[in-house]
Amino acid sequence: MLSLRSSQKRAWTEERRFFESDGRPLYAVTYRAERADAPVVIFCNGFSENHCEGRAEAIAARILAAAGYSAFLYHPRAHGDSAGDLEDVTFEDLIDDAVNAATYARSRTGARQIVWVGIRFGALVAAHTIGRVADSAALALWEPALSARDYLLKAMRHVIYHEIALGERPSMTVDQMSELLAREGKVPLLGFDLYRKFFDSADADLLDALQPWRGPTLIAQFQKHSRLSRAHNKLRETLAGRGVSVHAVLHRGPDGTDPWWMPEEVARQTGAWLDELA
């Protein structure tokens, strides 16, 4: 499926296809821009309970393509339109999918360099992938998860908040959900079922994974706060202390809206950051 898009800036094409990763078809969209020698921007996402993130990726990819950067988004195995069963997935599998996505994205765009955009849990995956993919040139972290365990435990807490918002007594504490996961091998969360196999495999820490990373890095915070959260500030300071060039962006979105619904501004800022790196 190929369609031609044009904007006030540059033309680009959109191509929707499945590619193979570990013997499974994974869904991908390639936004192919015409800027010579530009890197391809790969969006890396996963384990989200937030259904507006996929749309945010698509909007951002179009904005970047209009700015001349080819962009690529994909659904990891057992996510979205891809094949696979969540019950079988491990954290390492998500890294394999990202590596295969990079190979495929290069083949479709002709780009050599890659800029990774890691979104929430996808930041952990991107951080673990950059060491395995040559010519990873830059890393943008959009509302990054700093620890896989903390992210998944937070997803358990969201079940409690959701039940309280419905006026119900929470059905389980986080400890009880953890016990259920250990005992039954599965616990239903808001947007996905969490399986013990994945939980046990996902002991990732963002700063640990980025120990060898020295490339330019952008941290985009999708929150209503007027300054970086303590956790994001620690991330920035630690990376800067290692000699990494870090650029931070606060994306608050219009009042009264979830910032993920309106990603245009952060996408433009990401594009401007790439322009500065070029």
Add this chain to the structure above:
Amino acid sequence: MNWRETPATLSRARAEEPVTFTGPIGALHGIFTPPAPDAAPARACVVFPGRPRAGLRRHLVLAARILAAEGFAGLRFDLRGRGESDGEVARPSRTDPLGADVVAAIRYLREAHGQKQFLLAGNCFDALTALDAFPDEADAISGVFVATPTVLEQKPGGSPKHNRRLSTPSRLRSMVRRTRAPKILHSFEIPFRALARSEARALFLYAEQDRLRAEFRVAEELLFSQLDSEARQRLQIEIWPGRIHTIAGQPATIERAISWLREFHPARSERRNHPEPRRAISNEL
């Protein structure tokens, strides 16, 4: 229900085609799942309008593949303003369902994929949207699965959150308005009447403890009561205990959608019309 990927559903995943078609305000994106070539053809295409198209916990993806493995074609697509589709994102509005998007999907499937008969399924706003396709495409729709759509112009009792912000006179006016007879949405009534005039079957699914159940009671009193016996037989109602209009209620809802849609398979109807002779109970033990 077993949602695990099987060789049959993996085979359908391999056969899927990303599709793009033109909606009322721009491109709409979806995935077409062809029926399994080795399954008895169901001669119908199931359309799932989505926000986004994968549905919660990917249930629409899995449902499309399960049904395709049994001979149904399927299309799941992002409604305008959602997922990859064009358009501004907007809060779902009980007065503005997006039936025109479903009509565009049906026409695309007819022209590009040779599909002739359609089954629609939706939950909440997507159900209202599926129903909203009837005024334009009733003849092509064999059935619609409708789970917990809104029915009335206003929520019964109004919105407490909204009312807190009102001044005292406004609150009084609001109370007076609420004492008026509840009014059924045009966006529910017009498609409902088109559905009643058609030959399509429907299943309306609600649960006792959902707030929307109270709205649906008004539809039962004012619309279903007017149906003749033929239409009343075609338009089924199921009221479950508890709640289904919740995140936790969605798996059961989509499971029911799958089991109900399966009834449209010609092989199943043939089995119903020509049941196998009953074996003696002793043979079954």
